[in-house]
Amino acid sequence: xxxxxxxxxxxxxxxxxxxxxxxxxxxxxxxxxxxxxxxxxxxxxxxxxxxxxxxxxxxxxxxxxxxxxxxxxxxxxxxxxxxxxxxxxxxxxxxxxxxxxxxxxxxxxxxxxxxxxxxxxxxxx
Ligand SMILES: [Zn+2]
Numbered sequence: 001x002x003x004x005x006x007x008x009x010x011x012x013x014x015x016x017x018x019x020x021x022x023x024x025x026x027x028x029x030x031x032x033x034x035x036x037x038x039x040x041x042x043x044x045x046x047x048x049x050x051x052x053x054x055x056x057x058x059x060x061x062x063x064x065x066x067x068x069x070x071x072x073x074x075x076x077x078x079x080x081x082x083x084x085x086x087x088x089x090x091x092x093x094x095x096x097x098x099x100x101x102x103x104x105x106x107x108x109x110x111x112x113x114x115x116x117x118x119x120x121x122x123x124x125x
Contacts (some may be wrong), residue, residue, distance in 0.1 A: 005100060007092050013083065014112045020079045027072050030065045076113040085113065094118055 004121055085091040092101050096118040115120070 002090050005092075007103070007106070009086050011089060012091065012106065013067075013086050016083050016086075019082075019110070020076060023072050023076050023079070026077070027069055028064050030069050030072070033065060075111065078113065081113055082111040 044105070063082055084092060085093075092103075092106055094101050094115040095113045097115060099115055101115045103118055112119070
């Protein structure tokens with residue numbers, strides 16, 4: 001079991017909540033774009049299409065934003081998990097080896113639930 005240490009949980013919680021809000025907005029924006037509801041931000045792209053008439057580009061954009069939405073949803077899930085850990089009092093402890101996740105890593109990636117070593121063992125996700 002990891003040794004208890006003092007982390008500024010309130011601070012991480014705030015960062016995570018802000019990040020979560022931002023990601024939610026990004027998802028909404030991307031979903032709006034892919035269903036064509038967000039006309040304003042597509043205006044410039046539309047002009048390009050009218051000039052070149054490249055439908056392939058549009059479908060590529062669509063699949064790109066679908067992939068981005070997927071990534072954002074994954075991030076959202078990690079953030080929710082980290083927030084839950086703050087509630088449970090297990091925040092900052094690696095899920096795999098049970099060691100403390102270095103503070104430096106948490107500062108850079110507050111939703112991290114694994115230490116760098118374990119994360120590297122997992123390989124790219
Ligand atoms: Zn670990």
